[in-house]
Amino acid sequence: MKKLMMLILSGLVAILLLQVIGCEGNAGKRGTIGDPGDTGDPYSQPVPDNRYFALAIGNNSVVAHNGAPKLYLVFDTLHANAGDTVVCQRLTGSNVPEVDGIDGGSAEWNDKYTDIVLRKGALYDNKIETARVRAAYDENYIYFQVKWTEVTDSALGLAVAEDLYPSKWVFDSLVAPLKWSKVVMGDEDRVMLMFEITPLDWFEHDGCTVTCHAGTETANIPGTNYHSTKSAQAKMDIWSWSSVTSNPTGYADDKYMDGTGQIPDAFEVLKYTDGIKGDIGRATSMSNLFFVYTTTDTSAYRPLYLSATDPDSIATYPLWDWQITTYTVTGWRLGFAVPTFVTTVPTLSRADIMSRGKFDNGTWTVEFRRLRATGNGDDTKF
């Protein structure tokens, strides 16, 4: 019996052994390699952050500018054009707005816009109550279009006009001592866009009004009659388009504001009185002004240049720097006139903003284009 048990046991051990070490069948063939993963997303510049900005519009007056001190510029898809919100739409493909002052409408801008309600921004009202604002961006550039219609108001001296003759030098033999008087017919038509470069206190609440009457020529003392930010570090970018001094060049005058006094500007004979400064580079115009100090310490003025082709006409603008010639003392007749400034091609950071405006039947259309990141400390970055 024992033997039998042992035999069975041995048999079971052998079977177990066979189970353990017996050959398995071959593994099946390796499955085919899975499909490659999708290509990673291409690099794209990050979508700019939503931000506030300001708009001001002038009609032949430097002091009467209506505007919207605080607008909301959004780059996301959560907002719609309405109220004070301007959607900056992402452009796809190669179609970009042409900066020509001609409203390309839906073909250029997808017909998305915001009609902004304007309000009196300073002491005087120019009665322009609405402006249409469009904005778009692509990989490298940001674009704006501002469109408004001028208003006539004889009581306020407002007229619908392109305003291409802001002032002129007029020869008058009775004016001592240099026999020239500067006749100011008005100002220019203007539009300004303002953005924070670095944070400004309360800009998100009050917009650009935080810079009104905020400083003096050399310091920031609230309540005084100078435009300024509250500190040297607080900087605001200013895109300043004007119908005469910038429009012929195809550029807006690129400026900025901070809380320090005015840096002397080689292209402005008379210094500014506030914290607004030109960006580095040459401006879109320079004063046509020669002044001398007489023995009584009274300043006397006359033009510095004349037009080579039009020396004695009605002060035709633009007078380009390549058209000017030397001022001559003699040969003037009563009423001869020359322009009060000379148009120049801007350079460097002062020429960052391409801009062109067109006046059509009482309506201005002004378009801007600028690099999203210029790399200049006097410019905002989108």
Next chain:
Amino acid sequence: MRKWSFILFCLTALAGLIVLVGCEGDTGLTGAKGSKGRQGTAGYDPNQLPPADRVFAFVVTNATENAIDGKKQVHLTFDSTAKATRDTVVASKVSVPPLIDGLDGEEYEWGAQKSKIALSFLDPDSAIVGARDSKLKSGVVRVAYDDDNIYFQFQWQEQPVKIGEVEVASVGESKEPSMLNFKYKSGLANKWVKRFSCEAKPDSAWDTSYTFVRVTYHPICVTPNQEPCSCYDLRPDHTLPGYIAPDTSYLWVEKTGGEDRLVVFFPDEAAAGWQDVAFKQFFGFSTGSSDIPSNLFVDVWAWGAARTRPVSIADDWSISAAGAKPDGGQAPYMDNYIASDSLPRYMNRRDPNVRTSPGSKSTVAIYPLWYFDAVGYSRFGWEKGTDRTPINCYLPGIITMIPSGSRADVYTAARFDNGFWTVEMKRARRTHNGDDVQF
């Protein structure tokens, strides 16, 4: 026991035999297709990578061409963990670019890293006559960068430059280089200009009383050995019979001295001794290519208080085996001097005598003279003064132009305040110009 061992042996052998000769199982099924790979990583902007570390040198001058002080080798690193030292500048990554205005925005604009660098007299060639130390002993360098641009700030304090006890360059902006000067030599009333042929020895016939005047003789006066040569009298009130006024031109001379300058050198590959070659080539102490390594390339950013400051641009040059040459494009200035004729090309449209020495006119600035204010030089109408009070008349030695092309790559603004210069520069990291180094 043996029996059991034998049985166990047999069973083991049987098992081994089965293992060896037993049939394999069936081949398994083909495996399932692998799962799809993961999506690749998102693309990146190569601009967001920090630039590669490099070396550079910089030189400052104080209104003297032969006196250059500076630092021959400065390490520029973009490693934010490094610490600025006296020979290592650490670039800070900034989100808001520094304002290039010549005003020191300090840490707020440039980040916390600042290198105080000892300057020394860089004698590019000991054989240079008049080479002297401009005594500029220390400078401060800051560097910042972002995705697209790189920014530099240099500061230094000026010291007077002296030869012995004579001060040849004072502390100041030195923005009137190569000024052209005209002045009658004293003794005007008592001198006669003598005709070349009036003298027995023609070689000695130049009348040195009028070194600033070129006289073109009237043909009738060219008669040998006839004295007196009254027809050569320059005095305007000369009333002698037969007097024929000679045609005179005022000769202008270049005032010696230079301008305050900052020149930054970036070698593409920092081979040993590149600085001496670059300095010699750029400052004109040596020209030609025989001593220049064939693979040398140095980008040069040259700022000058007069030549480039008005246009807010540094003059962009490069040095290669062919020597120093400006980058492609219009220069920020042009010379206003015809050396062979000792005459200016242009003058201010308000000339003659925008700046002459007497009275209030002496304070009128003549720099910059912009191209649109320049008119062709005329020799008429310049004030001469009297024998006792000769008048100095001045014209600028350069005309300021609008630069363009690769020559206008480097934005620069500078300010001079209480003896200190602050010069700030900005350039695109990649200009896509072959005559620039890329960051």
